[in-house]
Every structure is written in C-alpha cells, then in structure tokens.
Amino acid sequence: MKFMLIVHHNEEAFEKMDQAQRQQLLAESIELTHQLHASGQYVHASPLQPAATSVIVRAREGKPLVTDGPFIETREQIAGYFLIDARDLHEAIRIAARVPGARIGTVEVRPLIEIKGLPDTREA
Amino acid sequence: MQVREAKTDDAMKARTMTEDATNQMRETVERIYRSESRQVLATLIRLLGDFEVAEEASHDAFAAAVEQWGRDGIPANPRAWLVSTGRFKAIDGMRRRARHDASLDELAKQLESATASIETEPQEDEPVEDDRLRLIFTCCHPALAPEAQVAMTLREVCGLTTEEIARAFLTKPATIAQRIVRAKAKIRDARIPYEVPAEKDLPDRLDAVLRVVYLVFNEGYSASTGSALTRHDLSGEAVRLGRLLAALLPDPEAMGLLALMLLQDSRRAARTSPTGELILLEDQDRSLWNQEQIAEGITLVQGVLSHGQVGPYSIQAAIAAAHAQAQTAAATDWNQIVGLYNLLLQAEPSPVIELNWAVAVAMRDGPSAGLNLVDAILKRGDLDTYHLAHAARADFCRRLGRTKEARASYQRALSLTRQEPERRFLELRLRELQD
Numbered sequence: 404m405k406f407m408l409i410v411h412h413n414e415e416a417f418e419k420m421d422q423a424q425r426q427q428l429l430a431e432s433i434e435l436t437h438q439l440h441a442s443g444q445y446v447h448a449s450p451l452q453p454a455a456t457s458v459i460v461r462a463r464e465g466k467p468l469v470t471d472g473p474f475i476e477t478r479e480q481i482a483g484y485f486l487i488d489a490r491d492l493h494e495a496i497r498i499a500a501r502v503p504g505a506r507i508g509t510v511e512v513r514p515l516i517e518i519k520g521l522p523d524t525r526e527a
Numbered sequence: 528m529q530v531r532e533a534k535t536d537d538a539m540k541a542r543t544m545t546e547d548a549t550n551q552m553r554e555t556v557e558r559i560y561r562s563e564s565r566q567v568l569a570t571l572i573r574l575l576g577d578f579e580v581a582e583e584a585s586h587d588a589f590a591a592a593v594e595q596w597g598r599d600g601i602p603a604n605p606r607a608w609l610v611s612t613g614r615f616k617a618i619d620g621m622r623r624r625a626r627h628d629a630s631l632d633e634l635a636k637q638l639e640s641a642t643a644s645i646e647t648e649p650q651e652d653e654p655v656e657d658d659r660l661r662l663i664f665t666c667c668h669p670a671l672a673p674e675a676q677v678a679m680t681l682r683e684v685c686g687l688t689t690e691e692i693a694r695a696f697l698t699k700p701a702t703i704a705q706r707i708v709r710a711k712a713k714i715r716d717a718r719i720p721y722e723v724p725a726e727k728d729l730p731d732r733l734d735a736v737l738r739v740v741y742l743v744f745n746e747g748y749s750a751s752t753g754s755a756l757t758r759h760d761l762s763g764e765a766v767r768l769g770r771l772l773a774a775l776l777p778d779p780e781a782m783g784l785l786a787l788m789l790l791q792d793s794r795r796a797a798r799t800s801p802t803g804e805l806i807l808l809e810d811q812d813r814s815l816w817n818q819e820q821i822a823e824g825i826t827l828v829q830g831v832l833s834h835g836q837v838g839p840y841s842i843q844a845a846i847a848a849a850h851a852q853a854q855t856a857a858a859t860d861w862n863q864i865v866g867l868y869n870l871l872l873q874a875e876p877s878p879v880i881e882l883n884w885a886v887a888v889a890m891r892d893g894p895s896a897g898l899n900l901v902d903a904i905l906k907r908g909d910l911d912t913y914h915l916a917h918a919a920r921a922d923f924c925r926r927l928g929r930t931k932e933a934r935a936s937y938q939r940a941l942s943l944t945r946q947e948p949e950r951r952f953l954e955l956r957l958r959e960l961q962d
Contacts, residue, residue, distance in 0.1 A: 491718040492670065492717050493719075493720050514717050
C-alpha cells in the first residue's frame, strides 16, 4: 500500500533559518530515504522549489490558461514529498513522524489510489 | 389448488405450529442478538477486514439463525456459530459475485485461507475481548473527525441506530448516516488498521477513547442545547461503555472515568425539579442521590487512589466522591476539595479548572476570596465569554451584598448561555435581586 507524505511548512520561517540548520534538515531527509530504502519502504522523494516558482495551468476548451499560483495567501506551502510503501496507516504515521519536516511544519499522510494500467517504472 | 384445500385443517394446524415455533425462535435469536451482536460484528470485522462486508455478514448470520436453529436446535456456542456462518456467507457472496469480477474470487480465496483457522480453533473469550477493544480503538481513531468518532462509537460499539444517534444529538439522521459512511470509507481507504494500539501508543490512544466516552456522557448529562429530554440514554450508553473499557483494559484512568460518570449520574434525579428547573448542588435533596452508584463510584476511586497513579479523571472522580460523602451541603469538606483542585490544576492546567478551584476556595474562605480569584481569571480574558465565570462572579457579589455588580454579572452570564434550564435559573436569580 503506497502513501504520499506531503511536507508542508511556512516558507517565510524556513527561509529565516540559518544555512547550517537548513543543510542539517536536508541531510537528515536524505538519510531517512536511505533508511526507508534499506527497509523496502522507499519509492521516491524530493524537496520542491519555493511556491513562488509555481505555475498554475488550466486547460479549458482546448486552450491552456497559465497563471501564477493562486494560494500565496496561505501560510503553509508544500515543501516536498516522500512516496512510501507501508503496511497500513500506522506504519505510514510512524514514518511520517521521522520526516525532519514534521518538526518545523506538518506532514500530511495520503494513501494513493492503486490503479492498473500505468507504466511500471519501479525496479523490483 | 383444490386438492390442497381439501387438507386445509391439517395444513392450518401444521402452519400454526411452525409459526409459533418460528416466533419463539425469533425471540430467542433477538435475545442473543442483543447480547452478542456487537461481539459478533467486532470479530467479523477482523476476519473480513471491512466494516460494510462484516455488517452484511452479521445480518445474514442472524437471519440464518432464525431459520436453522428452529430446525436443528440452538448450537452449544451461538456466538461461534454466528461468526463462522457470517464468514461463510460473506465468502460465498463474494464467490457468487466473482462470476462477474475475477478479482473478487481472488479475495474470497485469500479470506478463506486467512480465516480457515477459526473453525478448528475453539472460540476463547480472550480474542473476542480483543476484538471489542479493536473496534473501540478503531472507532475512536484520531484520524477520524471528533464528531465521526462519537457517531461511529455509538453506532458500531453500542449498536444504536442512526435515528437514535440523530435524536440524541438533535440533528438529522442523514447527517449522522453521512458521517458514518465517510468514517468507514476513511478507515478502509487510509488503511486504518484494526488493532489495539501498541503499548507505546496506548496512553495517547486511550485518552482519545476516554474523551469520546466522556463527551457522550456529558452530551446526555448536560445537554448543550435545547431541552434535556430523550438525551438521558446517552449517559447510560457512556456508563456502559465505561464499564466495558474498565473491564477490558483495567487502566487507572479508565476506572477513574467510570467512577466520575457514576458519581455524577448518581445526582441525576436531584439536579432538576419536576418542572425542569436546575437545582444547584448545595440545594439538592440528597436523599434522591443514587446510593448504589455512589458506593460503586467511591470504591472505584479508592482503588485508583491507592495505586498512587492519578490522572485528571480520577481526581475529578475524587472531587465528586467528596461531595457524595457529605450528608449535607454544610458538611462538605471544602478543604479537601480545594486540595484536589490544586492537584487537578497540576495534572491539567486550564482556566475552567481554575474557576472551579476559585469557587471551592470561596466555599472554604468566603465570597470575597472567591471574588478576587475570579476577577483575576476574568482579567486575563481567558473566560470572558464563558457564562459560568460570570455566574460565579455574580454569586459572590450577591453574597457580599454588592447587588449592582451582581446584577450586571448575571446579565452577562445570561447573554452567554444557550441552555434553557440555565437561562431560567439565571433569570430567577436576577428577579430575586430586583425585589
């Protein structure tokens, strides 16, 4: 069963942290991906560029409409994600609690809908 | 048709006899349904892994019991029979539908092999109790919205219908039904596991369960809106849940909560007048207090306190016990109660508890001591919109003869309360001051 762990944080507060602290969080996050890989729970993970880089695309009546991110007024932004394989919600919660971002922001745990017919890119 | 009608008399007799037997069997099954259906459901959810499938299976099993027990007699262990029949019916149903959907066949096979042991294993009591705990912890899972936890607990653990729950919470059955459907979908889709939490997580998870039970109790005990009728059942359900928890999981706080509910409930008959007016603790006819509940509550409190590990529910129960033990209002041991509130403030600091502590101090040291404390709390702004803070202030001012201030505080309290009996009580006090 796959879960997406979506890390939300306050970008402004994050950017005010000193460089060493941010490096530390990143290093811990990378370390976590290796631990998850070793236990067979890792699928994918990545941090995201700040929300200011975000572009919103709508396709209406065949025409793409591109705008700036509509959610700048919300305080919490998506900082990155971990895609994991867990037995059930409790295992996913235990992993979410280990995500360094959980200490400064929040981690949303979302189960994936498992559908058939997608290209299989994951190595066995 | 005519050939058959020739034998009408015999046929009628035979049919009446079968009807009688069927009715009798239906009553027996209904009795077993009342005592066993929740356990059967709790076990079927574990075996079948899905609330909806388990509910249908449980329903089918009881329907089959009416028919089959009449023919073959009641089995030695009805619960085991019902569980095994329910499981069989669910797997059978999946097989039949599998003709149209191959994935169901696979699921049916998995279920069959995963649950095959149940027929060879005798049904001990312990796993059944575990299933009831699994059900409680799943219904009170923190991933569900609080109101969904309450609805799920009353529906699945207590077996109330959605109509009964809706009536108790003064809302539409459709609202409750929707909450339950959503909660079940979330349990399924988010893979909330059907398990008793690990020891490490147990204190937090048990807190959540106790909170739901106490919320149900309070909803019945001090209806937050409207009139109090029809809602007493909720307190009864909460006490039953409390008993179940204390029996299954003898945790001090589970015992403390049961004691607290029993001691509060013991005053039910005395706390309102026949016309529904609120009667304060000090004015209650103590002969109306339920001595059986008091005795049970006090025994529980003493048991918990003797273990030395006291949490907020146990301390509140000890306070309720101190009141219960006073023969008259004047005989109340306020010194002990002030001490217990101090303890409670340490365990669970909150402005509402501080207010209660201030009232206890006033009872021990006089209204002016209480007024100083309440004014200090109100000055911080924490309880500015809490009607009981203003009602307490009004009462202290009234007893000090500061009528004008008392009237202003009663009016403020009145503007903040939504409960009918409390409104009438405050209005009465206001009228008395004007005379």
